[in-house]
Amino acid sequence: MxxxxxxxxxxxLINPLAGNGNGLTAGHKAVARLRxxxxxxxxxxxxxxxxxxxxxxxxxxxxxxxxxVVGGDGSISIGLQAAAQSxxxxxxxxxxxxxxxxxxxxxxxxxxxxxxxxxxxxxxQESDLARITLGDGSVVWAGxxxxxxxxxxxxxxxxxMSWPKGRMRYxxxxxxxxxxxxxxxxxxxxxxxxxxVDATLVAVGNGRSYGGGMQICPKADxxxxxxxxxxxxxxxxxxxxxxxxxxxxxxxxxxxDVQTYRSRTVRLQCEGIPAxxxxxxxxxxxxxxxxxxxxxxxLSHAPA
Numbered sequence: 001m002x003x004x005x006x007x008x009x010x011x012x013l014i015n016p017l018a019g020n021g022n023g024l025t026a027g028h029k030a031v032a033r034l035r036x037x038x039x040x041x042x043x044x045x046x047x048x049x050x051x052x053x054x055x056x057x058x059x060x061x062x063x064x065x066x067x068x069v070v071g072g073d074g075s076i077s078i079g080l081q082a083a084a085q086s087x088x089x090x091x092x093x094x095x096x097x098x099x100x101x102x103x104x105x106x107x108x109x110x111x112x113x114x115x116x117x118x119x120x121x122x123x124x125q126e127s128d129l130a131r132i133t134l135g136d137g138s139v140v141w142a143g144x145x146x147x148x149x150x151x152x153x154x155x156x157x158x159x160x161m162s163w164p165k166g167r168m169r170y171x172x173x174x175x176x177x178x179x180x181x182x183x184x185x186x187x188x189x190x191x192x193x194x195x196x197v198d199a200t201l202v203a204v205g206n207g208r209s210y211g212g213g214m215q216i217c218p219k220a221d222x223x224x225x226x227x228x229x230x231x232x233x234x235x236x237x238x239x240x241x242x243x244x245x246x247x248x249x250x251x252x253x254x255x256x257d258v259q260t261y262r263s264r265t266v267r268l269q270c271e272g273i274p275a276x277x278x279x280x281x282x283x284x285x286x287x288x289x290x291x292x293x294x295x296x297x298x299l300s301h302a303p304a
Contacts, residue, residue: 002303005089007066007122009040011059013052013079015071016045018095026095026112027070033116034068049078056082064088066299068119070112072096073210076143077278084129084141084295091119091299098212098279100144104222106302119299127222129295130206132277133288142277143296145210145217146289148268149184149201150232150240152276153177159281170211178241183234189267190229197259198234204266204289205230208250210279218250219260225293229261265290 012034014027031041044059046052052075056067060082069079070093083090093116094102094109101107105127108114130142147155158173183198203210205217205228220228232243235257246252253260268275269286276282 003124005065005122005124007039007120007299009042009064010034010066010068010091010119011042011044011056011064012068012070012093013044013046013056013075015052015069015075015095018071018075023071023075023095026093030068030070030093030112030116033113034120037117037120039120046078049074053078053081060086060088066091066119068093068116070095073098073100073144073279076101077141077280080129080141080143080278080296083297084131085292087297089124089297089299091115098210100207100209100212101278103209103213104144104207105298105300107300118301121299121301123299123301124297125300125302126294127296127298128206128225128291128293130204130227130277131290131292131295132275132282133290134283135286136283138283140277140282141295142206142289143222144205144207144278146204146268146282146287147201147210147216147276148203148270148273148285149186149199150177150181151201151203151211151216152274152281155276155279156274156281178237181237181240184270184273186231187269188229188231188261189269190261190263191265192263195231195259195261197231200232200234200240202232202268202270203230204228204268206291214244214247215250216247216252217260218253223293225291226262226264227266227289227291229263229266231259231261233257233259
């Protein structure tokens with residue numbers, strides 16, 4: 001469902017470190033364009049992720065017409081924590097390396113002026129979000145993919161590496177983890193069945209892609225009230241190497257060792273494995289993930 005909203009004042013959350021420093025440049029261009037469009041702008045730059053989230057939440061509670069986020073998927077995740085179920089729409093100014101949220105919501109990438117125009121135009125779409133509940137009861141919202149297994153171990157390793165920069169760091173971490181891949185015993189509780197499987201990875205999608213366009217859940221629909229689950233069963237390392245190029249087109253789901261499911265609620269259990277959401281570490285399994293319909297309002301020209 002699409003509605004029109006008058007956008008007169010916007011809080012702009014800027015991550016100056018996004019995209020190897022591109023965030024600040026993109027933020028300045030977007031802010032200038034919004035002001036050209038006669039939108040009043042309040043800029044927010046947090047000292048860390050928690051501070052940024054608090055500032056974003058304060059802006060929403062203070063009555064801004066929209067929250068715009070300048071950065072990559074991690075920055076947008078901060079905005080989601082503040083905007084989820086608030087009714088205040090979020091706008092995206094992509095400035096990261098992956099930009100999977102922008103890809104999912106049809107926001108122009110590499111053109112902060114065009115992205116700012118989408119915000120100023122005020123076309124609001126509704127989208128589901130995935131609500132993750134950890135073992136301690138805390139809640140994290142996710143817009144794209146919740147990952148566990150090989151891919152979360154790769155992300156963990158990449159986050160510990162200081163070199164190389166950008167996507168090459170992720171690729172190197174993948175090669176290291178690939179050399180020591182092992183079966184991970186997952187218990188997956190769905191609405192109507194429980195699956196126990198030795199898996200390489202399990203991905204739960206509100207959206208389709210992660211890692212800069214890897215369509216791990218290619219048929220996910222962010223408006224259907226359901227989560228898509230992709231399970232890659234453990235097999236020979238050579239089979240895994242052949243699988244990953246196919247993920248960019250989403251054709252890996254046609255392989256016999258890849259299983260897919262659809263469920264409103266998913267509970268994941270696997271000893272010693274962390275969950276990642278939108279590229280950031282959430283916490284250790286087990287976690288419960290639930291599709292929450294229309295939890296997000298987003299400024300977008302893309303059809304819902």
